Amino acid sequence: MNSAASTINVAAVVIRNAAGEVLCVRKATSPRFQLPGGKPEPGESMVDAAIRETREEIGVNVPRESLSFLGRFSAEASNEPGHTVTSAVFTSSVVPTDPAPAAEIAEIAWIDPSDPQGHELAPLLATRIFPALAPRDIGAVAVFAGARPSSDTTTSQLAFEFGAALAEAGITLVYGGSKLGMMGEVARGASSSNGSLVGVLTTHLANYELKFDELDRLEVVGTMAERKALMSQLADAFVVLPGGVGTLDELFDEWTSQQLGIHSKPIGLLGVEFWTPFLTMVDHMVEHGFVRATDREHLIVADEPGELLAALRAWVPPVPRWI
16 A cells, blocks of 8 residues: 555644643544544645534534644554544634534543543544643743833833743743843843843944843844844744834744744734734734734733743644645
């Protein structure tokens, strides 16, 4: 049997409740639980297949806009020996109130991914999908922030508190390297809690944005494009603090790359009041069809450093445009 013939392509949906348990199904022909989902019909996209199969198997209509993309996973097929199953797995932010087994499904169960409690699981679910649901590991965060001070002292204090929160969580701060403005505040916050700090400056800005003295590492590059590229390379996530045109440039660069699938790293905006006018403009672009609603929904917005860090760890990318 050739490899193409032995591979089964399916689509599935992860639905989690408030306790983090995953809604799983067991077919009448199998003792093993798996996610609701199945094979796409001819001409059907993976997203459409996942939505249809979930509706047919447990009677739940999953809103397309609620979906994120966990990834593609492969393992030994549970019910067809000698075959490999490859699944496009989506997650839904909507928790159904009344799922029920239908069609070929004999049983449904809410299962804790970290403790299946005696439930027999399909290999794909046990060895690939459940491990992928663990919070993402974030070792370094690139912070974009203004080189000018804020006229609002509470905004400056928030930057300081976020830097301290990064240090206390053992997360390296990657930022513009300056001791001025909001950048300086986040650096002082990280340094005050003995955090690790990496600064990235251009040779041009090194003459104007005086470097923070407590950096553990300073990278000097030739251009702004190189600066953004290196910060992106060093980071597992991005957080944008209040700032000006340069800060927006950095935000849009990383958000565009996220939308195009160039990276799958979370982006968070800290300071709801400051970012509300910006989000209103983004909503306007969504209404006019220039931004997908899912790309807007996948921007994280928070007021508290701890809340933002938790959301970064739990984040799942939006559904790619081509699936």
